[in-house]
Amino acid sequence: MxxxxxxxxxxxxxxxxxxxDTEGLRAAADRAFTTDPAGTFAYGTSVGYKPLRAWIAERHGVSENQVLVTNGSMQADAFLFETLVSAGDTVVVERPSYDRTLLSLKGRQADLRALELEEDGVNVRAFADLLAGGTDVRLAHLIPNFQNPAGYSLSGDKRRALVALAREYDVTIFEDDPYVELRFSGESQPTMLSLSTSGEVVYASSFSKTVCPGIRVGYLVGDEDLIAKIAKLATGTYISPNMVAQSIVNEFVRGGSFxxxxxxxxxxxxxxxxxxxxxxxxxxxxxxxxxxxxxxxxxxxxxxxxxxxxxxxxxxxxxxxxxxxxxxxxxxxxxxxxxxxxxxxxxxxxxxxxxxxxxxxxx
Amino acid sequence: MxxxxxxxxxxxxxxxxxxxDTEGLRAAADRAFTTDPAGTFAYGTSVGYKPLRAWIAERHGVSENQVLVTNGSMQADAFLFETLVSAGDTVVVERPSYDRTLLSLKGRQADLRALELEEDGVNVRAFADLLAGGTDVRLAHLIPNFQNPAGYSLSGDKRRALVALAREYDVTIFEDDPYVELRFSGESQPTMLSLSTSGEVVYASSFSKTVCPGIRVGYLVGDEDLIAKIAKLATGTYISPNMVAQSIVNEFVRGGSFxxxxxxxxxxxxxxxxxxxxxxxxxxxxxxxxxxxxxxxxxxxxxxxxxxxxxxxxxxxxxxxxxxxxxxxxxxxxxxxxxxxxxxxxxxxxxxxxxxxxxxxxx
Structure with missing residues (x-):
């Protein structure tokens, strides 16, 4: 050539x-710096910027104590894995699944079991068989919407079946849901978090796909005790996540730009x-x-x-x-x-x- | 009462x-969003926002490959400790020293040796004796300026002696220097980083005390190979640190507000x-x-x-x-x-x- x-x-x-939305971000930053300079510029605590935490809690219909806002959802994953997954623990993943999650779990020497991802989500029959066969599954990592890399989504029936299995076998489902807001056709399904009744599900999402990636704001929603444990780990890691970024996101989502x-x-x-x-x-x-x-x-x-x-x-x-x-x-x-x-x-x-x-x- | x-x-x-400087921050954000929206709002890489990395490298007279910009300097510490300190490794600390650092090192089950902090800095004689006695010291954590909690600073003579000992005994000095810019009387001393000749020193600082804490921007300066290793760990932890915050800091420090x-x-x-x-x-x-x-x-x-x-x-x-x-x-x-x-x-x-x-x- x-x-x-x-x-x-x-x-x-x-x-x-x-x-x-560059202009929306500029306006949100301006409002954040004007309306709450103390909360925006000072150290926060490891649970994140409180008004944003409250907004997330309301959106998911949970208490604020169930929410931890982090520096991007990968950091949330890292905290969660450090808290829940030890070397040798069995973790179910989808096949295929997000390469960074696989690398992170392999780095912790988890015993990974990959279950086939079908066009309506993970093979639930295979999951049930694994559990019925006596395998002690610590965590199941699932990306329910527009999965990375496959683009497939988990059906409503499978969501309900997975939550029931998690409850029956005392498995924690990690519902990793960064793309949930990006549906442009077809029908939305309820989160497994909303279907769960007794803390079987830890949910993660982020504002990378709805605000922008460079803002690095993600979050976890889960059982209060688990969130408190992870908050302690987060304090020891970075004292507080980025208050400036979280305050900007708070103004962005509350001001209509979202x-x-x-x-x-x-x-x-x-x-x-x-x-x-x-x-x-x-x-x-x-x-x-x-x-x-x-x-x-x-x-x-x-x-x-x-x-x-x-x-x-x-x-x-x-x-x-x-x-x-x-x-x-x-x-x-x-x-x-x-x-x-x-x-x-x-x-x-x-x-x-x-x-x-x-x-x-x-x- | x-x-x-x-x-x-x-x-x-x-x-x-x-x-x-709330107004300086507002102006810096506005410039950051205008002049480099792509670099500010997109994912970056784990080394940090490149123009800020370059500014830090120039300020310390090192190559850009020796700098990693992080979400606050506590996060930098956490990466460094994860990379260098294993359970049982001997780590020298000052007595007294920053409680969060002590907790973090204890959490890694380091064998901590506390050396008395004198009014002109750590007791170098005790450090020399420890090394001469055959103790294999992996890392020495020192806060050279306006130490937290004591407020004392390390004299020029002690800095030179410590760097010489580190070279002789193959110890890494972790020069933890968040307060360096805050001298209001007395004479500044060179950083141990600038006195070192063969990678004995890893240096950390942050913009928490000079811009604001909520912005959570810190950094490490060290040997290129070590920085590359930590950058890989950072990629696996959060893909990239906060680009929005780092881009704002970049404009703040380059625009005269600093x-x-x-x-x-x-x-x-x-x-x-x-x-x-x-x-x-x-x-x-x-x-x-x-x-x-x-x-x-x-x-x-x-x-x-x-x-x-x-x-x-x-x-x-x-x-x-x-x-x-x-x-x-x-x-x-x-x-x-x-x-x-x-x-x-x-x-x-x-x-x-x-x-x-x-x-x-x-x-």
Missing amino acids: ATEPAPISFARGAPSLDII ETSIATVKTALAERAARLADGLRAQIPDARFVDPEGGYFLWVEFPEGTDGDALFDAAAARGLAIVKGSDFLLDGAKNSIRIAYSGVTPDEIDEGVTRLAQAYASL | ATEPAPISFARGAPSLDII ETSIATVKTALAERAARLADGLRAQIPDARFVDPEGGYFLWVEFPEGTDGDALFDAAAARGLAIVKGSDFLLDGAKNSIRIAYSGVTPDEIDEGVTRLAQAYASL
């Missing part, structure tokens, strides 16, 4: 700048997902996938025997970044990839699909 | 709101420290202390046999919060207290000293 093509990333699970921001993001994501799906159908008939109903990701399976590593290299040679499916699996299965459409414009999507088709044809 | 007196806190090591903010803080601290010292001399002749040359704290020793716990209770009964000296020690010595003058006005200081004098007289 005479000139290098401009790089396109189907790899990065992050919003493009055009769908971040709803408009979510609407903007959903409209853009719906358009991008449709453009991607149409492109794949037109240009790569071999590609199998489910049309996303929300979120950032589309999971593509190629015919068995397709070499995902070679596809990754062939795409990279054409200036297209993708993520190999094998990054999200504990074992093998190299014939899939994850495409993130959150950070690319519709025109980039068209061009990206063309490059992917060329890469696939070159194998 | 007919009415409760308004509570006064000599306990909280934090600035009062009147010495935080110098004026430090000048404001130092003027206020000098006035408060003098008021406190004068009050103690006038009202509690038994109190022994060194006049602070900077920082937040003044360490008061009462005659041997004074019951610090009873003094704490007697002060609390009069609406005055202090911190017991024993919180900063691994063992005994109950006849001292820490007074923080950073968060109280001069009038509150006068009233607080009066209450303390009454409490002491009541013992």
Whole structure:
């Protein structure tokens, strides 16, 4: 080639700048600095900025003592795993699942059991069999909406069945739900947190997808005793999370920017997902996938025997970044990839699909 | 008493709101959101917001690869300890020292060796003897300026001697320096980082005392390999620290607010420290202390046999919060207290000293 093509990333699970409400953030910061400078600029405590904690509690219909606001939800995960998971503990994960969660759990030497993720969520039958077989499961990590990387969502029936199993076998479900607000078609399901009656579920979400990632505000909702224990760990780790950021988020969500921001993001994501799906159908008939109903990701399976590593290299040679499916699996299965459409414009999507088709044809 | 007196806190090591540059922060946020929305609102990487990292590197005369910007310096400590300190490792600390650091190291089951803190810094002779005696010291935690809780600073000669010992015996010095900018009298000394020649020193500081605590921005400076290792740990913990906060700090320090903010803080601290010292001399002749040359704290020793716990209770009964000296020690010595003058006005200081004098007289 005479000139290098401009790089396109189907790899990065992050919003493009055009769908971040910069002006809303500026106005929220201004209000935060004016209305509560003491709460915004001073040390807080490890539970987070109190008015935001109260807003989250109200949104989930729980008491404030059940909420801990953290520096992003990954930090919340890290605290939760440090509190609940010791070396050798059995932890159920989805197959595929978010690579950073898998790495974090492997780092703690958890005994990971990957259950197949189906188009309506994790294989509940396999979970029931595992439990009935006597395996002592400490924690089950589930991403119920627009799962990363697969894009699938957990059905209402499966949610209820999972909560019942967790109660019966004394398992903690970790409901990891950062994409919940990003549904652009289909029907919403209740959180497992709202279906649980006796503390079986710890819930995590974040404002990375609804406000912006750089603000690093996430949260945990769970049993009061567990949250108090994690708050103590958080105090020892950083005294208090970022009060400036949390106060800005508080003004953002309470001042009306939240709803408009979510609407903007959903409209853009719906358009991008449709453009991607149409492109794949037109240009790569071999590609199998489910049309996303929300979120950032589309999971593509190629015919068995397709070499995902070679596809990754062939795409990279054409200036297209993708993520190999094998990054999200504990074992093998190299014939899939994850495409993130959150950070690319519709025109980039068209061009990206063309490059992917060329890469696939070159194998 | 007919009415409760308004509570006064000599306990909280934090600035009062009147010495935080709220307007400078507002202007910095506005510039950050305008000039670099992509860098401010998107995910960053675990090394921190690059322009701020570059500013810190330049200020310390090191390469950018030697700097990691974190969510507050406590988080930096936690990463450093997780990387360097295993159960049973010998760690030298000062006596007294910052209670949270002691708790954190105890939590890692470090073998703590407390060396006496003298008015010109840690007892270097005792450190040399410990090393000469064959003790394998992994890390030495030292707060060189306006130490928390004692308020003392490490002399230039001792700094040079400590760096030489660290080199000779292959010890890492953790130079924990959050108060360095807050000198209002006496002569500044070079950092041990700047005196070291072969990576013996890891340096930490923060913007909590010069910008504001709620912004939670701290940093580590050290050997490139060590920083790279900690950056990997940080990625696994939270992907990226707070970009919004770090971008605001970057604009604050580059836009001139930093110098004026430090000048404001130092003027206020000098006035408060003098008021406190004068009050103690006038009202509690038994109190022994060194006049602070900077920082937040003044360490008061009462005659041997004074019951610090009873003094704490007697002060609390009069609406005055202090911190017991024993919180900063691994063992005994109950006849001292820490007074923080950073968060109280001069009038509150006068009233607080009066209450303390009454409490002491009541013992």
